[in-house]
Amino acid sequence: MTGYGQFCPIAKTMEVLDERWTVLIIRELLAGSHHFNELRRGVPKMSPALLSKRLRSLQRAGIVMRLGDGNRVRYELTPGGKELGPVVMALGEWGIRWRTQLGDEDLDPHLLMWDVHRSLDLDAMPDGRTVLRFLFPDVERTTREWWIVVQGTDVDLCDFDPGHDVSVSAESSLRTMVDIWRGELAWQPALRSGDLTLQGPQAVRRALPHWLKLSAFAHVPRREPEPVG
Amino acid sequence: MTGYGQFCPIAKTMEVLDERWTVLIIRELLAGSHHFNELRRGVPKMSPALLSKRLRSLQRAGIVMRLGDGNRVRYELTPGGKELGPVVMALGEWGIRWRTQLGDEDLDPHLLMWDVHRSLDLDAMPDGRTVLRFLFPDVERTTREWWIVVQGTDVDLCDFDPGHDVSVSAESSLRTMVDIWRGELAWQPALRSGDLTLQGPQAVRRALPHWLKLSAFAHVPRREPEPVG
DNA sequence: CAGTATCCATTTCGATACTG
DNA sequence: CAGTATCGAAATGGATACTG
Numbered sequence: 001m002t003g004y005g006q007f008c009p010i011a012k013t014m015e016v017l018d019e020r021w022t023v024l025i026i027r028e029l030l031a032g033s034h035h036f037n038e039l040r041r042g043v044p045k046m047s048p049a050l051l052s053k054r055l056r057s058l059q060r061a062g063i064v065m066r067l068g069d070g071n072r073v074r075y076e077l078t079p080g081g082k083e084l085g086p087v088v089m090a091l092g093e094w095g096i097r098w099r100t101q102l103g104d105e106d107l108d109p110h111l112l113m114w115d116v117h118r119s120l121d122l123d124a125m126p127d128g129r130t131v132l133r134f135l136f137p138d139v140e141r142t143t144r145e146w147w148i149v150v151q152g153t154d155v156d157l158c159d160f161d162p163g164h165d166v167s168v169s170a171e172s173s174l175r176t177m178v179d180i181w182r183g184e185l186a187w188q189p190a191l192r193s194g195d196l197t198l199q200g201p202q203a204v205r206r207a208l209p210h211w212l213k214l215s216a217f218a219h220v221p222r223r224e225p226e227p228v229g
Numbered sequence: 230m231t232g233y234g235q236f237c238p239i240a241k242t243m244e245v246l247d248e249r250w251t252v253l254i255i256r257e258l259l260a261g262s263h264h265f266n267e268l269r270r271g272v273p274k275m276s277p278a279l280l281s282k283r284l285r286s287l288q289r290a291g292i293v294m295r296l297g298d299g300n301r302v303r304y305e306l307t308p309g310g311k312e313l314g315p316v317v318m319a320l321g322e323w324g325i326r327w328r329t330q331l332g333d334e335d336l337d338p339h340l341l342m343w344d345v346h347r348s349l350d351l352d353a354m355p356d357g358r359t360v361l362r363f364l365f366p367d368v369e370r371t372t373r374e375w376w377i378v379v380q381g382t383d384v385d386l387c388d389f390d391p392g393h394d395v396s397v398s399a400e401s402s403l404r405t406m407v408d409i410w411r412g413e414l415a416w417q418p419a420l421r422s423g424d425l426t427l428q429g430p431q432a433v434r435r436a437l438p439h440w441l442k443l444s445a446f447a448h449v450p451r452r453e454p455e456p457v458g
Numbered sequence: 459c460a461g462t463a464t465c466c467a468t469t470t471c472g473a474t475a476c477t478g
Numbered sequence: 479c480a481g482t483a484t485c486g487a488a489a490t491g492g493a494t495a496c497t498g
Binding site: 005006007008010011012014016017020021022024027045052062088089091093094095096099105108109111112114136178181184215217 | 237335
Binding site: 020040045047049050051 | 484490491492494
């Protein structure tokens with residue numbers, strides 16, 4: 001059986017949303033991904049076969065539309081799908097308050113860089129080309145080093161050296177950068193403690209924290225930590 | 230694998246909530262069920278083994294506490310669990326707007342009567358004993374006829390005749406009563422069309438709609454129906 | 459780019475019956 | 479009241495490779 005056999009609206013919603021990965025695909029669509037391979041980068045651990053299957057489920061459920069777009073395919077949220085925005089935000093707000101323990105396996109550099117690259121504040125960045133480089137020395141070779149090339153409204157994420165001059169380079173453990181992204185660690189303390197180091201002209205080092213906009217949940221009020229001792 | 234391998238707070242939330250039935254158990258706890266067999270009545274199509282398993286998952290996730298209560302067992306939401314209240318409401322609000330097609334298999338009389346019996350407005354009801362009777366002629370014999378016996382703050386739901394005088398009796402198809410419960414059909418039109426008939430003294434027939442408080446989602450604004458033709 | 463195809467180990471879960 | 483025990487059918491979905 002796939003449904004719950006209940007008329008309860010919560011049950012009817014969960015019939016759609018309780019399928020594994022489904023909510024994360026909706027999150028990606030809300031975040032502005034529209035093409036299959038964009039969606040894949042937001043759920044890098046999902047197989048393409050399964051993504052394809054879920055997209056079909058979401059179409060049947062009236063949440064996603066599949067449109068032609070030139071000779072490409074474009075996925076869009078329907079009005080009903082867009083109305084899941086506040087629901088998905090509520091899920092994330094709860095998560096950042098109550099699901100704070102991240103295992104090492106949760107620290108996916110692909111997703112981090114995908115998130116960072118798409119939420120840069122382009123208006124705050126200078127004209128011409130800017131290249132950000134990120135180095136996570138504690139991560140395996142193939143995902144250790146990343147570049148984001150910004151030019152106008154073009155933002156490219158590379159896991160190989162694109163060959164341009166680097167404007168500013170950031171080095172930290174992967175966990176430190178995730179903590180910063182999630183709003184659990186501020187730039188200044190990270191820099192002062194040495195967990196994060198920046199290289200580049202001082203003006204650019206100073207500007208970087210204004211260019212990276214952090215997670216949509218970074219500013220959610222946190223609960224008091226448990227009293228210790 | 231059970232997790233998503235993502236630091237995203239939405240993903241971390243869904244790791245807990247995407248397990249089948251889990252959100253419905255949280256709904257029941259939010260609605261005020263605390264004992265195993267109360268919870269069962271709110272998820273009547275779930276096997277007790279699976280309910281037991283889910284309750285253990287929810288404890289591990291820090292959402293539910295299992296407490297002794299005399300020689301009974303009592304399940305309570307933790308503070309984190311209680312904070313899922315708005316999240317679950319958001320899920321239901323979306324559902325009542327966008328998941329409006331109910332199959333016959335969604336019309337579970339057990340759940341309907343369980344819902345109705347626990348949301349009576351006791352303050353609006355008279356002192357002494359009141360007995361409500363519901364009859365769904367289109368439903369199979371064993372779940373066709375229900376009685377709710379109210380006495381003070383005691384509310385008992387029976388699927389057999391408790392033997393008291395009936396104060397007011399309601400007869401309708403199961404779907405009609407579900408539609409009323411969900412706020413899709415108002416009492417007056419249902420009575421006028423004959424989909425619903427009441428028997429009993431006029432004062433009590435008039436009072437009944439004030440005694441039944443309807444679903445928590447009955448008053449959610451609905452979207453415009455699709456234009457037809 | 460946008461998916462399919464295939465395979466199979468693993469998990470899930472519904473049904474039913476039973477227990478202290 | 480509050481669960482366990484057991485079983486088998488069905489589905490899930492991860493890995494990998496391939497396609498127009």
